Amino acid sequence: MTERRDKIPEYDFKNIESKWQERWNEQRLFEAPAHPGDAEKFYLLVMFAYPSGDMHIGHFRNYIIGDAVARQQMMMGKQVLHPYGWDAFGLPAERAAISRNIHPAVWTKQNISVSGNTLKKTGVSFDWSREVASCDPEYYKFTQWMFIELFKKGLAYRQRGFVNWCPEDKTVLANEQVVDGRCERCGTGVEKKEQVQWYFKITDYANRLVDDLDDLPGWPDNVKTMQREWIGRSYGLEVDFTIEETSEKLPIFTTRPDTIFGVTFMAIAPESELIERLGMDPEHAAQVEAYKKEVAGRSDIDRASITDDKDGVFTGKYAINPYNGERVQLWVADYVLSGYGTGAVMAVPAHDTRDFAFARKYDIPIRVVIHPDSETVLDAQTMSEAFTEYGPMVNSGQFDGKSGKAATDAVSDFAENKDFGRRRINFKLKDWSISRQRYWGCPIPIIHCATCGEVPVPFEDLPVELPDVEDYHPKGRSPLSDVDSYMNTTCPKCGGEAQRDPDTMDTFVCSSWYYLRYLDPLNENEPFDRDKANAWLPIDLYIGGVTHATGHLIYFRFFHKFLYDIGWINSKEPATRLFNHGMVSDSNGEVMSKSKGNVVSPMELFEEHGVDVSRLAMFFAAPSDRPVGWDTKEFVTGPEKFVYGRLYPMVENYRSSDVDLKQYFKSDELTSDERKVYIKLNQTIKRVSESFERLQFNTAISSLMELTRDFDAVEIQNDHLNDAVILKTIQLIAPLAPHLAEEMWQLCGFDEDSVFKSKWPEYDPKAVIGDVIKVAIQVNGRLRGTVEVPVGSEKAPVEEAAKENEKVRAHLDGKEIVKVIYVPGRLLNFVVKG
């Protein structure tokens, strides 16, 4: 090995990496044209990142996965678009800046530069000419444009309502940003607060967001399931009950109309305005008031944890069931959510778990109206839990005997005919709250005028620039509201004195359309040119973490559909294939964090082992969708030996035979060793190509290791074959170890053209199976030996050969052969008796 290394220049990764990075840059190898042209297009997108201090090893993994795909697609002849940018507005940047006492703008800019440098050092094939940062006025000008377009269509509206308030960050959070009742960012318990907020009416798109998931076969099922559940569509019936004395209607939503004769009480949410209009007597009114106060003091965390213990208070009032005219008690109960359905429920203790618990606690009657089947009879007195399945209706007058869908339909039809009810679809998904009372975000482009109301800023005046303020600290109201020069303006409509909206937008708004801006990043007049955008859309592969399943990935589909509706793009879904990469943790499976001191920086890795060895090590550690517990020594050793001991030294063996890479070799022109290597080569091409389709680069690398090992083990006389193996190996490894491959490619004499301009190898279909094949011989399903037979052998000769085998014979002796099963090219199984 040492003698070999003397002949070729040592692999000096530092110089070689920067050499090729410079060259790619000069040649603009990764810059995509405005239109893909005649070649098939491939839009590869990795989720852009928030620019924190520096790149994490998890980012490193994410980007090299995309990079490998991009480079291979390029070699497959596609016109690839692989852009990158920065999700630069938002709370984390602002909080970090505050703790360092640096202005968020300065801090963000610094970090974009630091992270950008690290990224450039990894040699990822991003088209940097399309780089965007969501905090640039040229970018957020069009975030504001998006807002106004939504506003014009009535899909952006302002409303007073209960919001999730994080007392630590002093801002409102979207439902998606509240996890287990806590702020996703800082972990503080979220409070309910009433406030005027801007909302995007994403619920208008709820049906399509669910239905169109069926048109996304390239999305992982778990993400689609999560989105379906998050949107939470349910079909049911809205029925108007009536409040006894006031005759006010009390609509409720139910998915179980077939249980409506079992209603024994009603419950309304403590937040419901209806409570005030009930006309309760003073005693009950006081109890209800006390209960409301108590509930208001409960945090979301408490509410979530008391799932078993339901409580509530009786109002002293009654409601009438329109089906049977019965009067039932009306309660106020915490377990009724004000934000879902009508904020009131009909309670059927016999057939609903929650109602059952409540009824038992407060001694409310339980009435059975569904039986499991016609034989089994339930007894309300002795039931230990609610029966929540479908079955024939009983005690339900004219509906008795009907069950399941027929029952639901009959009961629903009845209500619709009598006009006291209607079929309805309800969603768990709520409108997207986007106002943030923070400084570092995209200003909301609305002017509040006393006479004209909410007036959008005219396009000519966009962007509404975020003013440079002294004090950007959060104080519970937007810091912008204290900046008079910003707030005071004139109404674009009437010219009178008016005020700007003081809030900024949730960063998820900024990240909902960035993939479109990449398609025309310098356009000053439009968010993007329609032709350019449609030429590249949809995204062919979108790579990112599962964490965004119910947040970003729903918002971004919503935006895409909206833009489709208003005629800006002609695809209904933004991305045809989604890939979730696995996370990187430390070797104990723990998240890397500065406080634990277990952070592995990609830069350290590059310094010590070079970018390409680091890449190979990461790829080799696990398939891309699985988590990796990173251990530098364990993971790097193998790939490093492979590169220095086997792969790179191949170049020294190159014979400059001027081989045509399209040439296939015929059996009779090769020795048997050569034939073996040729077959191995083609099997490897096949396996590596398949590995790329599944993004399973670990198996790609292992087959390349096998190929180089087998190649080293034999003497190759045929110069063309020798060189073909070397060149194709370089091509196959190129997307995974790009600098190394370029260097080797050049050492083999390809001075002019990048290996990425060469054509991805195709395998010789006649050479993926050897001429001779090993067939396993089993007796009663257990392996007793193997025989070598020519490819395509019939059963009889294989059976003959098998019987020659001593061990096999030993197991056949004295037994009766009942059956012989032959799987051509695989195995032969004797089934024996006795």
Add this chain to the structure above:
RNA sequence: GCGAGAGUGGCGGAAUUGGUAGACGCGCUGGAUUUAGGAUCCAGUUCCGUAAGGAGUGGGGGUUCAAAUCCCCCCUUUCGCACCA
């Protein structure tokens, strides 16, 4: 609690989707080289057994000539949802 996924050597992980389980790599053992260490190379490495042979893909059952792979029950684990009427 509900839903989805996963469980294969000491470790990361393979297995053409029902057909020779453990590819490839790490680690380990022995040997070669070396003043020594490191590095490198060769051989071995699922477990029990000197061997013949047997057992073996979380556990138990089943289908099949043949199961890591398909079916049923259970255990463990990861993730998501968690009063959605």
